[in-house]
Amino acid sequence: MSTVTTIAEAAKSAASKLNISKYDIYGAAVDEVSVQVDSGEPDQMKASQRSSVTVRVWNDANTVGITSTTDVDPVGLELALKTAHEASFFGVKDNAPDFSPEATAATHGKSGGKHPQAPVTELVDKLLGAEKELLAAHEAIAAVPYNGLAQRDIDRFYINSAGAMREDNHSVASVYLYTKTEEEGKKPRSAGAFRVSEGVAQLDVAACLKETAEKTISHLNYDKIKTGKYQVVFSAEAFLSLLGAFSNLYNAQSILDKQSLSTAESLGEMIASPLLCVTDDALHPENVGGETFDGEGTPTRPVPLIVNGELKNFLHSAGTAKRMDAQPTGNANMGAKVTVSPNFFHVFASDVKPEQTYSLDDADNVILIDDLQALHAGVQALQGSFSLPFDGWLIKDGKRVSVESATVAGDIREVLKSIVYVESETEFTGSGVCPRVWVKELSGTGEE
Known part of the structure; x- marks a missing residue:
């Protein structure tokens, strides 16, 4: 991909030629190599180069048109700007998107930079x-x-006609x-x-x-469990899966679309146990490949979502922030429309002292859930309920016995309020860092 300076100059020249005064461009490119093996032999080896660029243009009536391209040379940019300008006359008039007010503000972190790719x-x-x-x-x-096993190099950029010019790059291996x-x-x-x-x-x-x-x-060594109520311990991965599945709780776009368990007035409510704190933090030191700005050019930052059980903030794009009289949080994704999503969760115990501490070493009749499955089918996001198969163990007198086949069911609001202990040691997962979280009681259904 061309350098951001070259792209900015080409866009400015094309916009001037087309009499376009207001535009922005977001792009990303991924250079990836991955391999798989099977029974002692190489199975698949893939190499790919993928890029996507989103171009937005505002006309004199301040309605916006959007198009996408993979071509950022001068000819490709001119065509994309022209197409987006033509589309702008069919753009929405109510709550039309605009530049982020922080698109030219200083970013809060540094891009990770690229690492040499291995053969x-x-x-x-x-x-x-x-x-x-x-x-x-x-x-x-x-x-x-x-x-x-895969390695990828990722380049991102954002520019707009008001002078914003950002880029970051990093490498990720997995x-x-x-x-x-x-x-x-x-x-x-x-x-x-x-x-x-x-x-x-x-x-x-x-x-x-x-x-x-x-x-x-x-x-x-596995066994069936009896259907009934159990104290449950969620692993880091399992708890973060639930937080992600019910992200409408703190997603401002979902709230404005009335597709959320929260409302605009929910800030300040106690939605969880006072033992729990959750922050969305793209710049967390353990977030490999953390991004310094979002799709609208807004700098990313730590956003406290739940503090001592209280809902403190929503995740915003520039558009949702304007409509809700807030500040954008660096969680916008640019596409055919602007969407909002979490970056990287940091879950940790609050300073509130728990009534009791717990340990798996002496736990009895406790289910440890390692991995939740079928979230696409078993989560009713607008009702708050879930019923999910899981991998895990039944802890008996501190000893683990694998659960043969079972589901766990509950309501996310009750789960959050029923947390009795948040361990101190955190674990890294792909979507965040989180400790094991103990919940007073959930329904477990065993295979008959």
Whole structure:
């Protein structure tokens, strides 16, 4: 992709030629290499270069037209600006989008920069080695059917006719391993893990392998659970899955669209236990590839969502912030329309002292949920309810017994208010950092 300065100059020249005075452009490019292996042999090796550019143009009536392109050379930009200008005469008049008031403000962090890409042969060798060690970790592990190692370079930019000019770039490497077991007279069991880093050289494949093996082996000894009420402990990944599934709680666009469990007047309400704090923080040190600005050029920043159980802020784009008399938060995504989404969750315990501390070492009749499944089908986001299959363990006198097949059900509002303990040690996942979270009681349904 061309440099942001070159793109800005080409856009300015094309806009002048077309008598366009107001426009902005957001673009991203990804250069990715990924590999998969199967039974000791390379299975898939892919390389791709993908780019997307969104162009918005305002006409004299201040209605906006939007188009997308993959071409940022002068000819491509001129065509995109011309097309967006033509579309602007059909743009919405009510709550028309505008530049972010912070599109030229200083950003709060630094882009991670790019790391050298490793040769494809190195990726294949690392993954083949991990598969071989996993298969040797236990005789019951018959295959690693899902696996992958990838590295990608990401470039992003935003410019507008008011002088905004931003760019950042970073690299991300990732590995995932997912096993399948075969034992006579027993059901197949599976488990997986992943790791992310800035580059392949920093990627902890050994830790990913170890976690996958330990989880898989722990699921070999499984049993049914009785249907009933249980104290539940959510792993970091499971709890963040719920937060993401019910993000309409703090999404300003959802609230304005009346597609939320919250209303504009919900700020200040106690929506969770006073033990819980949640911040959306794209600039968190553990957020590999954290972005310094959003699709509208607004700088990203830590946004406290829940503080000591109280709903403190919503996530905003420039448009939602204007309509709700707030400030944009750096959570806008540019596309055919502007949408709002979380960047990276940071969940942590508040300073409020819990009535009791808990530990898995001496827990009894407690379900530890490691992974929630089928969120696309089992979550009723506008009702707040969920009923989801899960992978996890029943803790009996501090010992773990894998749950054969079961679902957990509840209401997100009750779950948040029923939190009795938030552990201090956090764990990194792809969508955030979070500790284990203990909930007083949830319904668990076992397989009859």
